[in-house]
Amino acid sequence: MNIHIFDGFLGILGEVGMALIPLILFFAVFQVFMLKLPFQQLKQIAFGFFLTFLGLALFLQGVHVGFMPVGELMGEALGQRSNTWILIPIGFVLGFVATFAEPAVRVMNEEVDQTTSGYISARVMLYTLSIGVGASIALSMFRILSGISLWYFIIPGYLLVFILVYFSNKTFTAIAFDSGGVATGPMTVTFIVSVAVGVASVTDGRDPLIDGFGMIALVALTPIIAVLILGLIFSSKGGKKTNDAKS
């Protein structure tokens, strides 16, 4: 038995620290010149920053030692089966559940829930985004198996987005485009891409490096479509509380 637990943890701590430092500096400048928060509040914020730092580092460590290697092995094992089409539904399910475990998605959904006073609940958002990401992973698996260029997904995808935007109100448009950026976090991207890399490495004529590309592009696209469709469903039901004009 050779279990990896803290391999590479120092590197991850460094990376997360690097990502946090600019935000701390940013805050510090504002604190000194404008905000001037009392010490008691500062202490709490500092503690919050520390927890975020530690939490994200542990999270990424878990993805690296646990989800990534298993993802790649899973991809290889599944790609070698005779009935590789099974990867498409499995891709959907993996994308669906991985979105549950995406930190930024949680934060985004809470903010949406709060600012719309519960009109668009965090739960509805979560299921919508999960379906969106699930669809994108299913499409990505199909793309790797069939070798169809990403271009044939991106162009119709964004065309559909802009047709939907035309019919959507501005709240849903804004939330939809944000969702695209939020859905592409460390769980979805790192874990699912490693599954795809595993599949591509055992599929003839596929280059894991090249085929891994474009996956994030799809993960960024389909949640936009999903949220816009959610918006249309909401407004066709009469949208009890929204008083937004069409944008």
Place this chain on the structure above:
Amino acid sequence: MQQVKDTLKEVVYAILPVTIVIIILQLTLIRLPIENLIQFLVGVAFVGSGFFLFLLGVHAGLLPVGEKIGRMLPRTNKPWLIIGTGFLLGIAVTVAEPDVRVLANQIDRVSGEIGSGILILSVSLGLAIFVALAMVRTIYNVPLSYLLIGGYVLVFALSFFVPPDFISISFDAGGVTTGPMAVPFILALGIGVASVLRKDTTGSSDGFGLIGLASIGPIIAVMILGVLYQ
């Protein structure tokens, strides 16, 4: 204490589904050696505890700070300060984002010509310009869809001149730049700014859209690099 309990519950709900799916796959289709399964469960423990601390921390730190700064900026009545802050924030979060560095190395490997330094610089400039534009939009009340459509029309126009290899990488760049550290901060900042500027109307909608706009900049930046280096 209630918040700690709720967060704990939320994390369990977040991590359990993916764990169960993988264990079911393991038992039915994949059958990896037991060693790999244990390795995976170690990962689950890390991910779960990390998720828990992250959520608690974000609520005590990044979210209130982002919102406080966002609320304070419009009160200064200096549009350039809001726009400039957006720009600097854009640079700061991108340069520091680990995923951007991973992407830069991959592009370096594929293209062989574009060094990761120049790539990181252009991606962060691209993102910063679009965050600044997003601030301009919020201040002067420009409809979000104008900027989005304008941005994506530019993306698709550029794509005719970009080598095919670059197209997927460019779109990927749009996704990776907004990581879990940047998202809460940018979201809260946008909501803070909008809540002050849009007191009259439904302020809710104008706080969003910042991250969506921010994703366009890096796509355009990488495409322009692709055109220049082909």
